[in-house]
Amino acid sequence: xxxxxxxxxxxxARLRARFLxxxxxxxxxxxxxxxxxxxxxxxxxxxxxxxxYWPSVQAITSSFYIEDPFGFGSTFVGMExxxxxxxxxxxxxxxxxxxxxxxxxxxxxxxxxxxxxxxADKVIRGRSAYRTALISVYAIAPPVAGLMGMMLxxxxxxxxxxxxxxxxWDMKVGLNYWxxxxxxxxxxxxxxxxxxxxxxxxxLQGIPAAVREAxxxxxxxGLRRFAGITLPLLAPTGFFLLIINITYALFDTFAVxxxxxxxxxANNPITLVYKVYLDGFRGNDIGGSSAQSVILxxxxxxxxxxxxxxxxxxxxxx
Amino acid sequence: xxxxxxxxxxxxxxxxxxxxxPVVVAxxxxxxxxxxxxxxxLTLTPGGHGVETYKTVLTRQGGFTGQVTGARMMMxxxxxxxxxxxxxxxxxxxxxxxxxxxxxxxxxxxxxVIFTTLLLPxxxxxxxxxxxxxxxxxxxxxxxxxxPLLASATGTFYFRQFFKSVPDELLEAARIDGAGPxxxxxxxxxxxxxxxxxxxxxxxxxxxxxxxxxxxxxxxxERFFTLMRGIKQILQVWIxxxxxxxxxxFALAVLALLxxxxxVVVFQRWFIKGLTESDK
Numbered sequence: 001x002x003x004x005x006x007x008x009x010x011x012x013a014r015l016r017a018r019f020l021x022x023x024x025x026x027x028x029x030x031x032x033x034x035x036x037x038x039x040x041x042x043x044x045x046x047x048x049x050x051x052x053y054w055p056s057v058q059a060i061t062s063s064f065y066i067e068d069p070f071g072f073g074s075t076f077v078g079m080e081x082x083x084x085x086x087x088x089x090x091x092x093x094x095x096x097x098x099x100x101x102x103x104x105x106x107x108x109x110x111x112x113x114x115x116x117x118x119x120a121d122k123v124i125r126g127r128s129a130y131r132t133a134l135i136s137v138y139a140i141a142p143p144v145a146g147l148m149g150m151m152l153x154x155x156x157x158x159x160x161x162x163x164x165x166x167x168x169w170d171m172k173v174g175l176n177y178w179x180x181x182x183x184x185x186x187x188x189x190x191x192x193x194x195x196x197x198x199x200x201x202x203x204l205q206g207i208p209a210a211v212r213e214a215x216x217x218x219x220x221x222g223l224r225r226f227a228g229i230t231l232p233l234l235a236p237t238g239f240f241l242l243i244i245n246i247t248y249a250l251f252d253t254f255a256v257x258x259x260x261x262x263x264x265x266a267n268n269p270i271t272l273v274y275k276v277y278l279d280g281f282r283g284n285d286i287g288g289s290s291a292q293s294v295i296l297x298x299x300x301x302x303x304x305x306x307x308x309x310x311x312x313x314x315x316x317x318x
Numbered sequence: 319x320x321x322x323x324x325x326x327x328x329x330x331x332x333x334x335x336x337x338x339x340p341v342v343v344a345x346x347x348x349x350x351x352x353x354x355x356x357x358x359x360l361t362l363t364p365g366g367h368g369v370e371t372y373k374t375v376l377t378r379q380g381g382f383t384g385q386v387t388g389a390r391m392m393m394x395x396x397x398x399x400x401x402x403x404x405x406x407x408x409x410x411x412x413x414x415x416x417x418x419x420x421x422x423x424x425x426x427x428x429x430x431v432i433f434t435t436l437l438l439p440x441x442x443x444x445x446x447x448x449x450x451x452x453x454x455x456x457x458x459x460x461x462x463x464x465x466p467l468l469a470s471a472t473g474t475f476y477f478r479q480f481f482k483s484v485p486d487e488l489l490e491a492a493r494i495d496g497a498g499p500x501x502x503x504x505x506x507x508x509x510x511x512x513x514x515x516x517x518x519x520x521x522x523x524x525x526x527x528x529x530x531x532x533x534x535x536x537x538x539x540e541r542f543f544t545l546m547r548g549i550k551q552i553l554q555v556w557i558x559x560x561x562x563x564x565x566x567x568f569a570l571a572v573l574a575l576l577x578x579x580x581x582v583v584v585f586q587r588w589f590i591k592g593l594t595e596s597d598k
Contacts (some may be wrong), residue, residue, distance in 0.1 A: 028486045030421040031499045040416035041428060044409045044474065050454075051469035052435050055446035062446065116333045119326045126327070132583055133334045135590075137341070139578035141528035143546050144571050147553065148340045151347075157359040157564065193337065202594040251441040255530040255546070262553060273441045280445035281535070289445050296442040304437055 059297075063290035074287070081291035091275070091292075098250070098271040101185065105249040108189045110241060113196025114234075118226070120197070121204040131201065138194035142252060146259030149187035174260070180268045184260060188253045195248075196241050203237035204230070243307050247300070272296060341575070348372075348568035355564040367565070375569045386540040388548070392573060395527050395544040399577075401464040402526030403519045410473030410518075411511070415503055417474075418481040419489070435471045440532060448535050458539045467532060473518055476592070480514045481507070517592020520585050524578040545574040 031037075063081050065074040085091050120130050152160050153173040160183075164171040173183045207230065215229040231238075254273050261268045263282060270278070273296065280289030347360050349368030355361075376388040416422075417429055440447065447466060456462030484507070492502045530546045537543055543551070552567050582589050 027418060027482075027489065029489050029493070031419055032421050033499060034422065036499055037416035037420035037422045037425075040412040040420075044413035044432065045428070047409065047465060047469045048432060048435055048471075051447065051450065051466040052438075052443075055443045055450050056438060058446035058449065059443050112333070116330060119329045119333075122323060122326050123330065126330075130330050130334055132586060133338050135586060136579045136583050137337045139524050139528075139582040140341070140575045141530065141546055141578070143530045143549050144575050147549050147567060147571050148344050150553070151344070151360065151564065151568070152340060157355060159360055162359075190337065190340070198590060199594060202590065247439065251439045254441055258530070259549065259553060262550075276442065277444060277531075281448075286445060293442050293445065297438055300437055300439070300442065 056297075059290045059293045062286055063294045065287050067286045077287070081287045082295070085288060085291050085295065094270060094272055094275050097181070097269045101181070101188075101253075101269070101271055102246055102249040104185050105188045105192065105253070106242065106245040108185070109192035109245055109248075110196055110238070112189065112193045113241075114200050114238075116193070116197050117200030117204055118230075120201055131198075134194045134197050136194075137191070138198065140191065142191055142255035143259050145187050145191045146256040149183055149190075149256070150260060153183040174268065177267055177269055180260065184253070184256060184269065187256050187260075188249065191256070192245060192248055196245065199237055199241055200234065203234050207233050239307075243303065246303060250296075250299075344568045344575075345572050348565050348572055350565060352561050352563050352565045356561045371565045371569050372573075375566050375573065386543050386548070388545075388570065388573060390541065391543050391545045391548045394542060395546070395574070396577070397460060398463055398529060398533065398544055399523045399527035401460065402467055402529075403522035405464060405468050406473040406522045407515055407518055409468055410471070410475075410477050411508075411515075413474045414477035414481055415507065418478055419499070419502075432471045432474055435469060436475065440467070440470075444531065444535065451536065456536075458537055458542050460542070462536050463533060463542065464526075467526065467529065473522065476518055477511070477514070480511065484510060513588060514592065516585065517588045520581055520589045521592055523581060527578050545570065549574060 062074075064076060064078060066077050066081070067074040116130075116134065120127050123130075150173075152158050153171070155161060155172070155174075158173075161171045161173070171179050171182075173179045211229065211233070215225050219225045219228070250271065251273055253271065254277070257270055257274050258277075261270060261274075263278075265274075265278070272292065276289050276292045276296065279285045279292065283289075343360050343362060346362055346364055347355055348371055350358075350361060350365035351367050351371075354365065376392075379385065379387055413432060417425065417432075451457055451462050451466065454462075456465075488506055488510075489502065492506055497505065528546065529544070533542075533544045533547050534550060537547060548570055549567075552563070552570055555563075
């Protein structure tokens with residue numbers, strides 16, 4: 001009985017064991033001082049505790065309360081705020097739009113970034129000029145992008161509206177739900193393409209010349225070569241970018257949306273993060289806004305878990 | 319293999335035009351008068367009123383209190399960008415040094431405490447963060463503007479990766495020569511990290527300068543407004559006006575995008591290195 005292999009630990013116990021085990025030292029040799037590392041950690045820890053953990057805990061607690069609108073105390077209501085949020089048709093509609101928006105922005109920004117990177121990787125002359133031009137767009141802030149988008153889609157002066165008019169599309173950004181959504185997606189994609197381009201290009205240039213040459217000898221068809229060799233080798237980069245782009249579409253597009261709808265969504269599409277802001281700051285519904293915050297936190301948590309557990313396994317790391 | 323491929327260039331040129339044209343249009347249009355823009359739409363040719371528009375935007379005392387000028391907003395953006403970048407580098411270098419180069423109890427726990435912050439972006443906890451700030455009486459201060467943004471581990475992550483790639487032999491040699499932790503940090507690690515520090519400075523400066531939501535909530539007094547906040551302001555004034563100040567809005571946009579774009583383009587090499595190499 002004694003020499004049977006140990007049964008595999010249940011998942012939780014395994015996690016616990018990993019957490020409690022002595023850390024794999026980052027260095028072969030390390031300093032051995034009891035106090036000094038804490039002194040170095042102190043500033044970072046202080047900022048994190050005050051401005052990260054405290055508000056996060058507060059978000060979770062206040063999501064279980066309903067605050068008196070006049071500021072006289074608050075009442076414990078259990079899961080009611082969550083029920084109200086998830087039960088409302090408006091919330092579900094916004095969640096649906098957020099999902100659609102995220103998929104569109106992520107897919108288009110990744111696709112265009114990859115296309116431009118592949119082309120820039122192929123050409124020799126002018127590569128750095130293309131790169132410089134694209135990088136400059138990366139540095140533009142989302143609200144500035146939103147402002148320029150507003151102008152380009154403006155009813156009176158916007159060239160995109162005129163262009164759409166030629167094709168019989170009576171575009172009314174700010175009035176028509178899907179026209180506004182279209183403009184938001186275009187601006188958000190525009191802002192994110194350079195980031196993906198930089199990473200894809202650096203990933204492509206990391207592929208060894210020997211591998212490329214071998215591929216050229218083995219396979220004449222450029223498209224098949226791309227699908228069979230380049231794409232798998234780019235998978236780690238693409239995977240990393242996928243998560244970054246989803247996070248971007250969910251959260252960093254806040255400014256684009258705010259500039260375009262200006263606190264008055266009316267008939268315009270908004271995303272979940274924007275609703276957290278509207279309910280909390282414009283509607284003074286602290287409990288409801290906090291419950292929505294917690295829901296979003298869970299979404300991010302799930303995304304991160306998916307990142308580590310499922311997707312990473314199917315990706316080839318060269 | 320290296321034939322000139324017209325099709326590749328065509329795709330690249332079209333892509334680049336799509337990406338850069340809005341910026342060019344913004345700049346060119348900002349040099350026309352508002353009435354001109356209202357009649358003729360956006361334009362790709364320079365107009366003759368650039369100097370006066372930019373002068374107005376930079377020096378006119380605007381807003382409801384008449385306290386804020388474009389130059390003031392620019393200075394606030396600069397304070398936010400530089401303060402954030404410097405703060406980030408100091409905090410995260412120290413923390414990463416402790417995590418990589420010291421053996422101490424709870425090191426793993428501290429690692430998780432710090433890196434959990436990567437999970438939740440500021441946007442999902444704005445409401446409680448705002449309440450904490452008002453309890454601490456930090457609304458409308460530069461401290462309140464900058465310090466809460468530092469509560470994330472991106473910089474620590476970058477520096478930790480970098481320190482781990484520094485050869486162990488350096489520390490061994492330094493210890494044989496009798497250097498203590500502080501001397502090793504100042505005389506060996508900081509000089510070695512110069513390129514990394516420059517790269518992180520650029521990334522973080524752009525990030526700080528471009529902040530929108532946080533400054534918008536933290537600053538109700540107009541003398542603390544950043545350029546990003548000014549953009550929201552100029553758009554709110556528009557509603558109800560006969561001919562909106564298109565030219566001034568564009569000029570403000572150009573002022574808001576110029577510094578980060580210049581920094582990134584000039585220090586391109588460091589920027590790309592810092593961005594792509596630290597994420598592996």
